[in-house]
Amino acid sequence: MRPLLPIAVVAALPALPFVNNYILAATVRALIFIALGQAWNIVAGIGGQLSLGHGVFLGLGCYVTGILFNELGVPPWIGVWAGALVALTVALVMGSMTLRMRGVFFALATVAVSLAFDQLARHYVDLTGGDNGLALKFLGNSLWALQSRSPAPFVYAGLVFVVLYYWITQRILASRFGLEMRAVRDDEIAAAAAGVRVFRTKLLGFLVSAAMTALAGGLYMQFYQAIDPESAFGLGQAIQLQLPALIGGLGTAMGPIIGGALMIVVSEATNWGATKLGLIGVDILVYGLVLLIVVLWAPQGIVGVLSRGRQR
Amino acid sequence: MSGFEAALVPVGQALLSGILVGGVYGLLSIGFSLAFGVMRIVNFAHGDLVMYGMYVGVVSATFGIDPLYAIPFSFLLMALLGAAQYQLVYRRFVGFATLQQLLAAIGLGLVLQMLAQVIFGADTRSAPSMFGSQYLLIGPLFISAAQVVAFIVAVIATIAVEALLLGTHWGRTVRAVADDIEAAELVGLSSQFINISAFALACGLAGIAGTIMVTYYPTDPSKGLSLMPIAIIATTIGGLGSIRGSFLGGIFCGMVQQLTAMLWNSALQDVPLYVLLLFFIAYRPTGMFGFRTE
Numbered sequence: 001m002r003p004l005l006p007i008a009v010v011a012a013l014p015a016l017p018f019v020n021n022y023i024l025a026a027t028v029r030a031l032i033f034i035a036l037g038q039a040w041n042i043v044a045g046i047g048g049q050l051s052l053g054h055g056v057f058l059g060l061g062c063y064v065t066g067i068l069f070n071e072l073g074v075p076p077w078i079g080v081w082a083g084a085l086v087a088l089t090v091a092l093v094m095g096s097m098t099l100r101m102r103g104v105f106f107a108l109a110t111v112a113v114s115l116a117f118d119q120l121a122r123h124y125v126d127l128t129g130g131d132n133g134l135a136l137k138f139l140g141n142s143l144w145a146l147q148s149r150s151p152a153p154f155v156y157a158g159l160v161f162v163v164l165y166y167w168i169t170q171r172i173l174a175s176r177f178g179l180e181m182r183a184v185r186d187d188e189i190a191a192a193a194a195g196v197r198v199f200r201t202k203l204l205g206f207l208v209s210a211a212m213t214a215l216a217g218g219l220y221m222q223f224y225q226a227i228d229p230e231s232a233f234g235l236g237q238a239i240q241l242q243l244p245a246l247i248g249g250l251g252t253a254m255g256p257i258i259g260g261a262l263m264i265v266v267s268e269a270t271n272w273g274a275t276k277l278g279l280i281g282v283d284i285l286v287y288g289l290v291l292l293i294v295v296l297w298a299p300q301g302i303v304g305v306l307s308r309g310r311q312r
Numbered sequence: 313m314s315g316f317e318a319a320l321v322p323v324g325q326a327l328l329s330g331i332l333v334g335g336v337y338g339l340l341s342i343g344f345s346l347a348f349g350v351m352r353i354v355n356f357a358h359g360d361l362v363m364y365g366m367y368v369g370v371v372s373a374t375f376g377i378d379p380l381y382a383i384p385f386s387f388l389l390m391a392l393l394g395a396a397q398y399q400l401v402y403r404r405f406v407g408f409a410t411l412q413q414l415l416a417a418i419g420l421g422l423v424l425q426m427l428a429q430v431i432f433g434a435d436t437r438s439a440p441s442m443f444g445s446q447y448l449l450i451g452p453l454f455i456s457a458a459q460v461v462a463f464i465v466a467v468i469a470t471i472a473v474e475a476l477l478l479g480t481h482w483g484r485t486v487r488a489v490a491d492d493i494e495a496a497e498l499v500g501l502s503s504q505f506i507n508i509s510a511f512a513l514a515c516g517l518a519g520i521a522g523t524i525m526v527t528y529y530p531t532d533p534s535k536g537l538s539l540m541p542i543a544i545i546a547t548t549i550g551g552l553g554s555i556r557g558s559f560l561g562g563i564f565c566g567m568v569q570q571l572t573a574m575l576w577n578s579a580l581q582d583v584p585l586y587v588l589l590l591f592f593i594a595y596r597p598t599g600m601f602g603f604r605t606e
Contacts, residue, residue, distance in 0.1 A: 050411040050414055052414075052418075097591075097593065097594035098590065103411060104354055107354075107411075107414055108544050108548065108593070111540075112544070112545065112585075112589045113586065115541050116582070116587070119579065120580070120583065122579065123577065123579045239418060242415070285422070285427075287419075288418075288421070288422025289419070290419075291418060291419030292401070292419035292423065295416045296404075296416060
């Protein structure tokens with residue numbers, strides 16, 4: 001049972017004596033990053049539809065959960081489902097308008113939708129807090145509000161997400177639906193000729209991915225306690241969401257996990273180096289370079305490189 | 313003046329400023345459209361070249377040279393940068409706008425933006441031209457002289473590109489490669505040279521657009537990215553790959569923006585454009601002037 005070992009290691013982290021809150025928080029960030037990457041991987045990696053708008057679903061998950069909690073006192077474990085429902089509705093409208101066309105138009109449309117949400121979130125200050133963003137009312141340690149002063153509980157929550165999403169990805173890959181998605185990704189016309197309902201397959205993949213992103217958004221909101229338009233709908237966030245799957249290996253179940261874990265190490269290191277040097281935005285520069293390098297020289301990601309090595 | 317006419321003045325004002333701003337949007341869109349039309353390259357870093365064009369204006373202004381005189385230099389510099397980009401990144405993606413190509417362009421855009429931040433700093437910079445603070449009065453309508461000059465430059469550049477594509481041997485070869493790259497190679501054209509030169513031209517146009525834009529619109533390293541939605545929308549509405557369509561699409565975007573700002577809210581001036589984009593993609597993906605279905 002190989003997968004049990006890393007799960008056990010992460011689960012044991014909070015109990016280990018030398019592990020401080022900094023390491024725990026970085027672990028949670030990695031787990032959230034991985035879960036979001038796993039969700040994006042469904043539509044982009046398996047389905048081949050480049051969504052640059054998954055920040056919308058992350059943002060909706062965060063904002064809906066947060067607003068329902070702050071304004072109406074709805075606990076996040078209910079609110080997050082409302083967030084997922086709103087995200088599904090938006091994805092349904094977006095998808096049914098743009099997924100009939102080939103990839104480029106879909107990608108461009110998702111950018112436009114993110115930017116529209118960005119402007120709306122900045123404008124409706126009463127609801128969203130505008131540019132400053134929305135901060136959760138903090139109640140201290142509370143199971144009802146899913147809040148905690150220590151990052152330790154979020155390690156477990158994040159772990160549940162990652163394991164669950166890994167399982168979902170495996171199930172999709174092994175199913176007829178996953179086969180159809182990959183057929184559409186590799187050759188739409190051939191897939192249609194073979195009887196795959198192309199539009200329906202693309203839309204379904206997009207919906208699953210959007211809902212998964214919004215649910216992980218609920219975890220994001222509970223851990224960070226705040227969301228703002230830039231971190232939700234900005235292009236920087238959209239790109240961050242793609243990196244785990246791209247670096248690890250598009251369309252594989254292990255890819256986002258390996259890529260996300262690696263990226264968090266790189267991003268912590270560059271942020272540490274950047275603060276030392278007094279430079280801002282170095283992490284973005286690194287993301288851009290990594291994106292270029294992966295796309296140009298290792299389009300199959302780490303999983304691809306490793307399996308190529310094994311075949312030799 | 314009757315009450316009705318008085319009510320029309322702000323609308324006329326919005327439309328007029330929209331057309332002027334939109335001309336420059338059009339110019340930055342035709343470069344984006346050209347790269348797509350000829351090579352099927354969606355250059356997400358196009359806006360960043362516009363941003364570098366804006367900084368060319370800023371740098372020349374700090375040396376006491378009017379940004380308008382820097383336009384030819386800006387064109388050449390961005391054309392060279394574009395050729396280098398093509399060789400390093402886009403060459404391998406010619407012919408199909410794939411997921412990988414879009415991602416590469418996004419990565420390239422991020423790198424360009426952050427380099428600009430390292431070189432020029434994150435502050436907002438401006439570079440007024442000799443027409444900087446002059447205003448013209450046409451009846452009850454105000455217009456900025458800098459915007460009129462920018463509009464004229466944009467129109468001239470657009471006409472020049474159309475003339476180049478329709479009237480010269482080079483333009484015919486570009487269109488041949490765009491139509492059918494294999495057939496063009498069979499009759500002895502070098503698609504490699506044609507693609508580089510067309511891509512360089514597209515990027516040079518981004519340089520011109522940036523340099524004229526900075527005479528009335530301040531810049532910072534993130535401006536490039538923030539201009540991309542306009543280029544995308546103008547090009548989609550006008551028709552991906554169509555030069556005059558993209559130009560008119562730009563003017564249309566400018567007018568919608570200004571009207572929205574006047575009638576609704578300037579903070580939400582782009583929202584109707586995003587909605588329009590969705591409708592065009594859903595119901596008329598070839599745009600108003602597009603000649604190809606993707």
